[in-house]
Amino acid sequence: MATHQNTARDPQQRTAPPPGAQVPNDGSGVAECRQVLQIISLVGNKWSILVIGHLRDRTLRFSELHRAVDGISQRMLTLTLRQLERDGLLTRTVHPTVPPHVEYALTTLGTTLLDSVATLGRWATTHRQEIDDNRLHYDTAHSARTPT
Amino acid sequence: MATHQNTARDPQQRTAPPPGAQVPNDGSGVAECRQVLQIISLVGNKWSILVIGHLRDRTLRFSELHRAVDGISQRMLTLTLRQLERDGLLTRTVHPTVPPHVEYALTTLGTTLLDSVATLGRWATTHRQEIDDNRLHYDTAHSARTPT
DNA sequence: CGGTATCCAGCCTGATACTG
């Protein structure tokens, strides 16, 4: 949604953070949603969260991540990794060997983020069934347009 | 990303929840990311979180929401509202008056979600500056490709 | 092995117009 990765160009062009709007909130206010949007845009890359999730316990190499995430393309992995690196969520360590070795490790910031999304994860786990149930109910009530 | 709202058609076609993969996690595990993805897809609609955020304190009518969210198109508002309603995050109450009155109210489920995203909101607020700093640092170090 | 650049398809999004 604001992930700047169209064709791997202008990597910072879209970051247009308008100043002001700095209100003391508890984190769930209306004005705070904007902040959250940034984060969910950051994490809502669909791959970002997967990547940092895999990086949670140990550092991984590029190909290891490529295998681990399973389904991500090389392009998206690179893009995601670079963005995450840019945001300071992970570090990229290049070992100048003949076959290049690149290690990706989660930073403290990344760990804290993972910890925060864990809250959402718990909510998801807790209410997934409920939501699924609601959807089914809703869909049933709306697809019942063939009576008589 | 998985928001099913292409042209207001097949509202439940994409919900392909494969069974299994039910592991007891703490909410931050790798396998748990899938669950979170559903939620951030649910909330990452960019408008969804804004809408439920505005609905947090009081119920609102369609046009009120339209004005409040400011920037959302009628189409997206409707789509978002219907999705949220489908998921059981809010209720839609139609008052059969001559000028149609439709009230949207957050459900308990919606409130709990809002509470969970508040955690992310707090994280965002806390580390926004840090991330911004990291980005600037990263961009600076990478745009310094014009020496000599 | 790690990464970049290009091409291309699909989806999301927004604007507009019309109906009840």
Added chain:
DNA sequence: CAGTATCAGGCTGGATACCG
């Protein structure tokens, strides 16, 4: 006022090919 339908555009994301 509330909502639906249609059209057009922008962005995201995947596959492929090639470089260091």
